[in-house]
Amino acid sequence: MDPLLSDSLNVTDRTYLGSLTFHEGYKVLIRMANEACARKNAEVIKLNPEDPQYSRKLAALQMTARAASEFSALLFKSVEWHAQLGAVQTKELEDVEKTEAKKLVV
Numbered sequence: 001m002d003p004l005l006s007d008s009l010n011v012t013d014r015t016y017l018g019s020l021t022f023h024e025g026y027k028v029l030i031r032m033a034n035e036a037c038a039r040k041n042a043e044v045i046k047l048n049p050e051d052p053q054y055s056r057k058l059a060a061l062q063m064t065a066r067a068a069s070e071f072s073a074l075l076f077k078s079v080e081w082h083a084q085l086g087a088v089q090t091k092e093l094e095d096v097e098k099t100e101a102k103k104l105v106v
Contacts, residue, residue, distance in 0.1 A: 003078040011093065014086025017079050033072040040065035 009017075020026055044061045051057060 001074065001077055003081040004074060005078070009082055011086055011089040014082045015090055018083035018086045021079065021083050030076060033076070037065070037069045037072055040068045
């Protein structure tokens, strides 16, 4: 998986995303995305196999359901990836700042 904006977010942006994942509403957002994907999958299951246009409709519904699922997965995996990288980068910056501060004291 190639995360969204993998080369263009800075440590501040990644920290923002990381803090977002701890917000109570973030879990609700994930549930909503999962529900949207479940609804698209349900449309596929509900399709009547006796419909004369069944094959065409099935292909279209499957493509829509798959696109929704892939989008949702890419979005939330990208947020997780950036949040983890942001935490590492923040720790590295703090370590550099501590090292620099020690040099000034000595």
